[in-house]
Amino acid sequence: MTGSPGWAAPTYDALVIGAGVAGLTAATRLAESGARVMLIAKGVGATHLAPGTIDVLGYAGGTDPVVEHPGDALGTLGDGHPYARVGSDAVAASIDWFKRQFDGGPLGAYAYHGDLGQNMLLPTTVGAAKPSAVVPETMAAGDMRDDAPVLVVGFHVLRDFHAAYLADNLSRGGVPARAVVLRQRLDGRPEANALAVAKAFDRPDLRAAIAAEVAGALDGAARVGFPAGLGAEDPHGVWTDLQERLGRPVFEVPTLPPSVPGMRIFRTLRDRLRGHGGRVVINSQAVGGERAGARVEAVRATAAGRVVSYRARWIVLATGGVSSGGIELDSGWRARETALGLPLHGVPGPREERFGPDYFGEHAFSRVGVAVDDRLRPVDEHGERVCENVLVAGATLAGARPWKEKSGDGLSLSSGFRAAELILEEDR
Numbered sequence: 334m335t336g337s338p339g340w341a342a343p344t345y346d347a348l349v350i351g352a353g354v355a356g357l358t359a360a361t362r363l364a365e366s367g368a369r370v371m372l373i374a375k376g377v378g379a380t381h382l383a384p385g386t387i388d389v390l391g392y393a394g395g396t397d398p399v400v401e402h403p404g405d406a407l408g409t410l411g412d413g414h415p416y417a418r419v420g421s422d423a424v425a426a427s428i429d430w431f432k433r434q435f436d437g438g439p440l441g442a443y444a445y446h447g448d449l450g451q452n453m454l455l456p457t458t459v460g461a462a463k464p465s466a467v468v469p470e471t472m473a474a475g476d477m478r479d480d481a482p483v484l485v486v487g488f489h490v491l492r493d494f495h496a497a498y499l500a501d502n503l504s505r506g507g508v509p510a511r512a513v514v515l516r517q518r519l520d521g522r523p524e525a526n527a528l529a530v531a532k533a534f535d536r537p538d539l540r541a542a543i544a545a546e547v548a549g550a551l552d553g554a555a556r557v558g559f560p561a562g563l564g565a566e567d568p569h570g571v572w573t574d575l576q577e578r579l580g581r582p583v584f585e586v587p588t589l590p591p592s593v594p595g596m597r598i599f600r601t602l603r604d605r606l607r608g609h610g611g612r613v614v615i616n617s618q619a620v621g622g623e624r625a626g627a628r629v630e631a632v633r634a635t636a637a638g639r640v641v642s643y644r645a646r647w648i649v650l651a652t653g654g655v656s657s658g659g660i661e662l663d664s665g666w667r668a669r670e671t672a673l674g675l676p677l678h679g680v681p682g683p684r685e686e687r688f689g690p691d692y693f694g695e696h697a698f699s700r701v702g703v704a705v706d707d708r709l710r711p712v713d714e715h716g717e718r719v720c721e722n723v724l725v726a727g728a729t730l731a732g733a734r735p736w737k738e739k740s741g742d743g744l745s746l747s748s749g750f751r752a753a754e755l756i757l758e759e760d761r
Contacts, residue, residue, distance in 0.1 A: 344644045345371045347756060348632055350619045350672055351651030351659070353378030354742050355727025357602035358749030359649045362430065364609035366757050371643055372611060373634050375618035377599055379657060379728075379741075384457075384587035385561070385594025386472065387431065387746055389424065389449060390416075391464035391739025403466050403743075404449030415730040415744055418705055419751045424743065425449055427750035428467055438601045442569040444470045454478050456558070456586055458494060460502025464739055469594055471563055471572045474556050474582035477503070483510040484554035485586070486547055490518055490525040493589045494560045513550040515543060527588040528596070530562035534571045544578035551579070561585035562593045617641070619652070619672035627721045629673060647722050647756050650675070650711075651749060654702060654728040670703055670729070675711045676719060678704040678731040702731030709752050724752040 349360040352374035360372040389403040393410065400406045407421045416424065425448070432445045445467055447453065452464035454477040462477045475483075483503055487496025496512035503510035519525050519533040533539050547557060557575075563585055564571030575583045585594065603613060614636065623631040623642065631644040652659030652672050660677065662668050668680045679700040703711050709724040726748035728735065735741035 345369045346645065346760070347371075347647040347649060348373070348643050348645035349649040349651060350374065350632065351378060351649075351653060351727065352376070352599070352603075352613070352615060353380060353651060353653060353657070353727060353745060354383075354598065354602075355745035355749035355752075356649065356651035357599065357606065358427070358431070358746055359651060359724075359726055359753045360611055360613075361434070361602050361606040361609065362750055362753035363756060364606050364611035366753075368756075368760075370606070370609075370611040371614070371645065372606065373614045373617040373619065373632075373636075373643065374652075375616065375658070377615060379653065380595040380599040381592055382590045383592055383595045383742060384463075385469055385592055385598055386455065386463075386465040386587075387428065387445070387447075387467035387742045388464065388739045389428075389452075389466040389743030389747075391452060392737060399454070399462075399464050400452060402449075402451055403464075407449075413732045415705075415733050415748060416740075418707055418709060418730075419744075419747045421449075423751040423754065424747040426754075427747040430750060431467070431746055434601055434605050439604045440569070440597055440601060441567050443567075443597065444569070446470055446473050456499065456503060456508075458499065458560075458586060458588055460499045460506065462506060466743065469568075469585070469597075471568055471583075471585045472561070472587075472594070473584065475558055475584035475586060477506060477508055480508050481555035482553060483508055483556055483558055484547070484551055485510055485512045485558045486543075487512060487514040487560065488519065488525070488530065489514055489516045490523060491527070491530060491560055491588075492524055493526075494586075499558075499586065511552070511554065513547065515546055517543065526591060527560060527562040527593050528565065528591050530560055531565040531568075531593045534562060534564045535566050537574075540571060540574060541578070544575055548579055551581075554581070556582040556584065558584050558586045560588045562588070565593065565596075568597065622648075622673045627719070629720055629723055632672070647724070648673075648720075649749070649752050649756075650703070650723060650725045650729055651727040651745075651752075652729055657728065659729050660701060668701060673720075673723065675703045675723070675725070676713050677701055678714070700732060700734060702733075703729050704731045708755050709748065724755060726752045 346368040447467040454462040500510035500512040
């Protein structure tokens with residue numbers, strides 16, 4: 334890639350801020366096209382917390398009914414929604430690209446299934462139906478549109494996965510289900526998390542013992558649900574082996590963090606990025622930008638107790654929203670974008686309600702973010718572009734309600750991908 338005439342090429346073609354799905358997607362897409370890319374982040378992003386599904390759009394208005402065909406529903410969201418800026422073609426292209434990243438990746442034959450054509454309804458850890466468009470192969474058999482009986486398998490040491498509660502709620506939702514709780518210690522400790530379960534399943538001897546115990550409890554179950562931890566190193570192999578041993582489909586059910594499926598996404602995209610020559614620095618938090626007119630020439634970030642200045646021709650901001658610290662409120666309830674000080678849109682006034690009483694209800698602050706134009710450049714309250722070489726992606730964008738819409742990782746993936754495509758287009 335080459336710079337504009339008269340512009341001295343700095344260290345990097347692109348600096349990406351944030352290591353969630355949006356940041357990793359933008360950085361990897363740029364690097365695979367030959368760009369010199371640096372990704373910095375204060376942490377590993379939301380991948381380790383999210384269920385590992387790409388939820389494009391589950392509820393078009395944030396409420397029932399469930400969206401059956403997300404591709405058709407994207408055009409109903411209005412001009413102020415980030416999907417309107419990204420465009421449905423870019424959403425579809427980003428999904429195809431994402432699925433290809435797992436071909437020959439660090440997790441072997443592990444793959445994703447699905448597209449914009451229809452949503453599956455996957456059970457959450459409490460048995461609620463969550464609409465998802467693109468899912469790991471290891472989750473697809475849990476689709477609640479199928480009423481085939483389920484056996485839910487829990488582990489006594491995995492205290493935050495309640496198999497009986499999940500099975501009861503599945504039954505109430507029209508899917509006959511029972512539960513069995515196994516007493517294996519897995520890693521020898523009295524309690525374990527999902528990652529410990531995944532590492533235990535990588536062991537053939539322990540996996541065989543678990544399968545034998547589950548086989549004795551099937552009693553008519555047509556499919557078997559496990560907590561999402563079917564292998565840390567070879568999830569496809571573990572999943573396939575269990576299905577062969579049990580003689581029926583097996584599926585993972587998302588657990589509380591740490592999210593093993595989310596960690597698989599992080600590992601795959603990070604390894605792809607590094608394989609294409611990109612650099613990744615975690616524990617480096619962006620704290621400000623060095624501007625020259627309408628351009629941000631460098632980003633200041635903390636690293637190993639000092640401030641480092643990263644120079645790049647293009648910057649992709651993907652630091653997330655309020656929950657990840659990309660947007661914060663100070664003691665006077667003033668909101669600010671923390672990395673570059675970009676203007677925020679949708680901030681409630683001094684006397685207006687910011688948060689409602691219901692945790693999962695409507696919150697005025699949920700729409701706060703950085704507004705962008707059709708090329709994902711940040712704009713001010715008048716719609717005027719404020720930075721020529723900064724593109725914004727992911728949960729930092731204004732106008733969406735990811736928790737209500739079930740659109741979080743779909744927005745992150747597609748906007749990160751679109752940001753990279755726009756940069757590549759302008760540098761051709």
